[in-house]
Structure formats: structure tokens, C-alpha cells
Amino acid sequence: MSDPADSALDTAALSSFLDREVGPADSLDVTGEGGGYSNETLFVTWGDRELVVRRPPPDETADTAHDVLREYRILDALQGTAVPVAPTVASCDDESILGAPFYVMDRVAGDVIYTEEPERFATPTRREALADAFVDALVAVHDVDYDAVGLVAGDFGYPEGYLERQVERFQEAVIWAVDTTSEEREVPELYEVGSWLAENVPGESDHALVHGDYKLDNVMFAPDDEPHIAGVFDWEMSTLGDPLADLGYALHFWPDEMAPDGGTDVVADERFAPSFLAHGDYPTRTEFVARYERRSGREFENRRFYLALAAFKMAALGEMFYARYLRGGVDDPMYERMGEGVPAQAERALAIIDGEWTV
Incomplete structure (x- = not known):
């Protein structure tokens, strides 16, 4: 995935959104996840809270396969079911904030297994x-x-x-x-x-x-x-x-x-x-x-x-x-x-x- 800086991420706008939806914090740190072929995944540290922001790739915001608000709807609906999903935080359809719709969820700790078996x-x-x-x-x-x-x-x-x-x-x-x-x-x-x-x-x-x-x-x-x-x-x-x-x-x-x-x-x-x-x-x-x-x-x-x-x-x-x-x-x-x-x-x-x- 592209570096967040290459995606023209407006950190000030993100800070304002998180301040409203999550609560105030004294620091913001954003890093990207490499290797993805679908929606962008941004890891966000907001004060002492670990979050994930998902948004469409910068050049494919109209592609229905990358409808992040629909993805958020699914995750939100599955809260409390037997399906293990990350806790949802908020979604936003205002493209003026991050250049596209996006949503926020809590970051879940663990391992995604690609080619190597965890010891x-x-x-x-x-x-x-x-x-x-x-x-x-x-x-x-x-x-x-x-x-x-x-x-x-x-x-x-x-x-x-x-x-x-x-x-x-x-x-x-x-x-x-x-x-x-x-x-x-x-x-x-x-x-x-x-x-x-x-x-x-x-x-x-x-x-x-x-x-x-x-x-x-x-x-x-x-x-x-x-x-x-x-x-x-x-x-x-x-x-x-x-x-x-x-x-x-x-x-x-x-x-x-x-x-x-x-x-x-x-x-x-x-x-x-x-x-x-x-x-x-x-x-x-x-x-x-x-x-x-x-x-x-x-x-x-x-x-x-x-x-x-x-x-x-x-x-x-x-x-x-x-x-x-x-x-x-x-x-x-x-x-x-x-x-x-x-x-x-x-x-x-x-x-x-x-x-x-x-x-």
C-alpha cells in the first residue's frame, strides 16, 4: 500500500474527527500497512488508543468493491455475534475530511498469517x-x-x-x-x-x-x-x-x-x-x-x-x-x-x- 503521505492524508482533519468521535488526545501517529490489494488500512495511535482507519485506495474511490461504508455496516452489525470482528468506532461519508469515505475501528492485537507459520x-x-x-x-x-x-x-x-x-x-x-x-x-x-x-x-x-x-x-x-x-x-x-x-x-x-x-x-x-x-x-x-x-x-x-x-x-x-x-x-x-x-x-x-x- 502507498505511504500515507503519498495519499495526501490530512492529519489535521483526522485529528478533528477523532477528537469529536473518540475524545481528545494529545498526540496522533499514522502508519500504513503494505501489501494490500483492496482498501487502504491505516494504523492510528490517538493518544494511548490504538485504532485502524479504512478508506478506499486514492485512485479507486468510485469502485463499489471498495465501499468502506458498506464494510463498516457489516462489522457494526456483527458486534455481539459469534463472528469475531474488531470493535467499531465510527464511520464518515464526508469526503472533505480524508478525500473519501472512511471508518474507524479499534485495532486488534495478533498475527495475520501469510507465508510463515507462527512458532x-x-x-x-x-x-x-x-x-x-x-x-x-x-x-x-x-x-x-x-x-x-x-x-x-x-x-x-x-x-x-x-x-x-x-x-x-x-x-x-x-x-x-x-x-x-x-x-x-x-x-x-x-x-x-x-x-x-x-x-x-x-x-x-x-x-x-x-x-x-x-x-x-x-x-x-x-x-x-x-x-x-x-x-x-x-x-x-x-x-x-x-x-x-x-x-x-x-x-x-x-x-x-x-x-x-x-x-x-x-x-x-x-x-x-x-x-x-x-x-x-x-x-x-x-x-x-x-x-x-x-x-x-x-x-x-x-x-x-x-x-x-x-x-x-x-x-x-x-x-x-x-x-x-x-x-x-x-x-x-x-x-x-x-x-x-x-x-x-x-x-x-x-x-x-x-x-x-x-x-
Whole structure:
């Protein structure tokens, strides 16, 4: 992520806002979080209080995928539920303060796991507990009574037809991207996968709050020795829909030494599917699904569709990243790697469709 100074952060305006909403303090310190591909995350020390400010990237404030006020609404609604989320503080739609809408939440202590396994978790029982906590938090998301917490169907989201809209959305993303990327190379498999998905949309399992981007680096583990999730983050893609789409997506990023390719994420890099999860102490994808089914009461039917949808979603997003790189708007090696990563991901989706890659 860009340095806060490069984002023209108005610290005086932020100080005034925090003074009104949080209370007075004698100091303000702001630092940025690197490595993000969605909303900006700013770590703010306001006196002796540790806060987080979330706002859209400076050049993408109109993109609905970065609707921070909607994200705040979700986090605020989930306060007091079984879903672990950071305590919310305030939101603001006045763009004159920070140049875009933003919200503030308390900073949660712990570790976000990218490529390295925390040493304190490197035992058989704690590895199993880490995986159990990860699965159970997903079940907790899907168990939320969304109407009761104010995320009302027809207002917050439209659960009926979720899968069809997902397929259409990412087909449209591919079409948008290939207008640029086809000048470098063609990926006809993307059209083949999209067509298969459109023709094989199953009846939805049921309707639930879905996270939309549930993977290991979007949760934070508390600093305790025993694995415990302190917060689930990055709710930009959350809506109401089919919970099995979340399950298929989470499995996409869960390496498994029994899988044909080892289960690594060929679209980006290891931070999205850390190879240590393939260690024998961690559950396989089959065991992951079994725990989800047992805890949620749902059966993971139509697996090929949900797994292929996850692969197609990542391929489509990757193609958009590659288009942005080719257009010169992004200086990030990960975006450049999409040139080879997307074709490989499309092949993975076809392997799923052909029954060669599953759980």
C-alpha cells in the first residue's frame, strides 16, 4: 500500500474527527500497512488508543468493491455475534475530511498469517486447532441471522440468484480485462470455464451471510499460545448468498499434499495459499469439508461447480490485475505475474470441471 503521505492524508482533519468521535488526545501517529490489494488500512495511535482507519485506495474511490461504508455496516452489525470482528468506532461519508469515505475501528492485537507459520502453533495439536478455528469462524459467519442483525434481504443483499450473478460478474470482468490483455496473449480457457459455469449453476444450498473473500490472510489470530481467531477482516465482497461458494473459495486457498498440484495458488504467490498448510498435521481438504459439514449441518454437494467457480473468480481477478499492469497504472510484481498465472489458473478450473482436481 502507498505511504500515507503519498495519499495526501490530512492529519489535521483526522485529528478533528477523532477528537469529536473518540475524545481528545494529545498526540496522533499514522502508519500504513503494505501489501494490500483492496482498501487502504491505516494504523492510528490517538493518544494511548490504538485504532485502524479504512478508506478506499486514492485512485479507486468510485469502485463499489471498495465501499468502506458498506464494510463498516457489516462489522457494526456483527458486534455481539459469534463472528469475531474488531470493535467499531465510527464511520464518515464526508469526503472533505480524508478525500473519501472512511471508518474507524479499534485495532486488534495478533498475527495475520501469510507465508510463515507462527512458532507457537508448530505442534500437531495446535495446527489442528488452527484449522478448526478457521473453519468454525466460517461456520459462524454462515450462521448469522442476517435479518435480525440488520443486514436485511432486499436491502443489504439479494440472496436469490447469487450464483448466477457471481458467474455473470466474473465473466464481465474477463471481458473488461481481455480488451487489454489479448494484445499480449490469449486465454481461451477463461471463456470455456465461464460458459460451463453458466450452464451448470446448481440450485443454491441455502442463503446466508457470505464473506466473499474468506482465506487465511483475512483472519487474525490472537497472540495466545492456543490458536484463537481475534478478528475476521476484509468484508468488501460480503453479501447475502450461497454459503457453499465461501466454502469452495476457502478450499481454493488451502494447500493439500494429496491434490494433483499440491494445492498451491498458481495465480499469485504463496501468501495466498501458504505451503505450510500442506503439512500432515493440518487437515486435508476432505477433512476440512467434513468439519464444515459437521459444524454447519450443510452438505457440500455440487463440488465441481463451487471449486471451479472459485478458480474462475481468481482467474478473472488476476486478469483484471494484469490489465491494470499493462495499462501502466500499477507498479507491483504480483500484477505482472498474472500474465502466466491466469492461464495456469484457468487450466486448474478446467481440471476441476473434468473431475481431475477435487477434494
